[in-house]
Amino acid sequence: MWYGSSVSKKIVLVLVLLVLLTGVLALRVTWERLPKAEAQDQSASEALQSRLQEPGPIQEPGPIQEPGPIQEPGPIQRPGPQQQAGPLMKAGGPNDGPVPVMPGGGCPKEFPVRQGHACYP
Numbered sequence: 001m002w003y004g005s006s007v008s009k010k011i012v013l014v015l016v017l018l019v020l021l022t023g024v025l026a027l028r029v030t031w032e033r034l035p036k037a038e039a040q041d042q043s044a045s046e047a048l049q050s051r052l053q054e055p056g057p058i059q060e061p062g063p064i065q066e067p068g069p070i071q072e073p074g075p076i077q078r079p080g081p082q083q084q085a086g087p088l089m090k091a092g093g094p095n096d097g098p099v100p101v102m103p104g105g106g107c108p109k110e111f112p113v114r115q116g117h118a119c120y121p
Contacts, residue, residue, distance in 0.1 A: 098111065098115075098118035098119055098120045099111050099118065099119050100117065100118060100119070101114065101117055101118065101119060102119075107119030
């Protein structure tokens with residue numbers, strides 16, 4: 001509050017109005033200098049029609065194909081235990097470990113000795 005100020009309220013009011021008018025004038029000049037969007041030559045319906053394609057010819061469905069004879073499952077499809085020494089198991093790694101530690105922090109029973117972050121047989 002300005003209890004003992006020598007500046008009268010009228011002068012403060014005039015200065016505030018002068019600042020507001022200057023701001024409005026600056027905004028108006030800026031608005032006038034913005035580039036205007038130009039209208040396109042096509043209307044919305046013409047633009048839509050130019051994007052649509054003509055439909056192609058309707059194709060007739062082909063003959064119904066019957067399923068072939070049922071075949072016996074091959075050796076990979078038979079249920080039961082698989083061979084442990086198959087071609088996929090011979091990928092080039094060592095057969096006797098080490099293996100990484102399991103998510104819980106332990107080692108599997110086949111590799112009970114833990115050293116660092118690996119389990120050994």
